[in-house]
Amino acid sequence: MADLSDQQNGGTDTSGDEHDETPAKAASPAKKRRIRAILLVVVVVLLVVGAIWFTRYQSFGKFQQSTNDAYVQADSVIVSPKVGGYVDKVFVRDNQYVRAGTPLAQIDSRDYTARAAQSQAQIGVAAATAQGVEAQIREQQAAITRAAADLASARADAAFARSEVARYVPLAASGAEPRERLSQLRNQATQADARVTAAQAALTSAQRRVGTLRAQIRQAEAQAEGAQAQLAAAQSDVGATLLRAAIDGRIGDKTVRVGQYVQAATRLMTVVPVDQLYIEANFKETQLGLMRIGQPVTIEVDALPGVDIPGRIESISPGTGAQFSVLPPQNATGNFTKIVQRVPVRIAIHADPETRKLMVPGMSVEVSVDTRSAKGARDRIAREQEKHNESIRR
Structure with a gap:
């Protein structure tokens, strides 16, 4: 009986295994279909995401030029x-x-005020000297008048002496008058001519003395102008204190x-104009092909993560940073290693007042320039260059 029950139990166990294997075989194809469906959905999603990314990259992403070599600056x-x-x-x-x-x-x-006072005193001395010389000129005018009168008197005496000589010449020749008298008259006429010459020299000397005095006035005026210049410099120094x-x-x-x-x-x-901040971004030379003044820029300050600040390209440097360094590289000497150069680009910040208060010169920023406005420029440049090459070859 025990053997019979064991056989029955064994038979029962065998039939149970057969029943378990049948659903497993039936469930395997369904599970595979579900896996294939999931994989298909994943592939479709990846293709859609890739297509969206590719489309966005072609229309937007590849035209974005960014750099983290940028800093807030101000013309302090x-x-x-x-x-x-x-x-x-x-x-x-x-x-x-x-x-x-x-x-x-x-x-x-105090020292500069004293120098200004000294210069002012020199101006007064020069003015007084000029006034003294002008008084001498007025006195000299009187001397000139007197010398002119003396000259006129001497000329009258000389004329009278010559007339007397002329009158006595025929009388002395006829014997009516002695020759000694004629000799005296001739001597007097000679002395009268000498007095005329002396009076003329005195008048000329007096007139030239006026020129000398006027030169002294000009010298005093020049000294006054020099002192005035020194006073202006001294007053400037006083103001500069x-x-x-x-x-x-x-x-x-x-x-x-x-x-x-x-x-x-x-x-x-140093006075820092915090209301006139700008960004100086150093872009690689390979990024500048489509950059133009006025293009929009997105700015992210390291101190304000997640905050996008708008801006625009204001200007582009006329040379690389190495070109304007204290010691520009001399690539014609020694070994040459090509290094990608960077060009400074000035970017205007369009931030609100509250954001500007948090920005100070020297802060690090990351900027991204949207160059889509010039996306056809490279092709146009290539076409124009090709036309130019054709014209040269012709």
């Missing part, structure tokens, strides 16, 4: 004194916002202190 003004001296006052604090014309610092002006802001901006890099002695052209502080 370095504040330096024109004259040297001890700093008397400092009117501003670090990072303070100032308007153009705001006093920044005061240098002790008060340093004012040339532009609106914030004070940065302030190193000046009260009591400090500063030389001319010493850097005291």
Whole structure:
């Protein structure tokens, strides 16, 4: 009986295995169909995504030129004194916002004020000298009048003496008058002519003396003009002792202190025009083919991740950064290794006031330029160049 039950149990187990294998065989093709369907959907989705990406790349993506070699810049003004001296006052604090014309610092002006007073005194001396010489000229005019009168008198005497000689010549010849008298008259006529010559020389000397005095006036006037120039320079130095802001901006890099002695052209502080920020982006030369002034730019500041700031290309540098470096590369000497050059591009920022407050010069940014507006330029350049080549070959 036990054997019979075992056989029955064994038969039962065998039939159970046969029943389990049949659904497994039936379920395998359905599972494969589901897998194939899933794979097909995945492939279709990938093809659709790829087609969308390719279409977007062809119409948009390949025209985007980006770089992270870009920084916020501002045309800052370095504040330096024109004259040297001890700093008397400092009117501003670090990072303070100032308007153009705001006093920044005061240098002790006493030395320059004294120089201005000295120049003013020299002007007074020159003016007094000129007035004294003019008085001498007026006196000399009287001397000229007297010399002219003396000359007229001497000429009259000489004329009378000559007439007497002429009258006595026939009388002496006839014996009516002695010859000694004629000799005396001739001697008097000679002396009268000499007096005329002397009076003429005195008149000429007096007249030339006026020219000498007028030259002295011109010399005094020249000295006055020189002193006036020195006064203007001294007054300019006095005005230069008060340093004012040339532009609106914030004070940065302030190193000046009260009591400090500063030389001319010493850097005291910097005025940063925070309202006139721009981006200087250094693009590779291979990225510039389609870049044009006025193209839109998307700016992302590292300090504001996820915030896109609009901008536009304002200008493109006329040379690479290496060309304007202190020591430009000399590729004609030594071994040559080609390096992709970078060209600075200036980008105007169109940010709202709140965003501008968070941006300062030196910040790193990433920019992307949309060059679609010039997408046909490369083909046009190629065609024009081909036409030019044809004209040269002809």
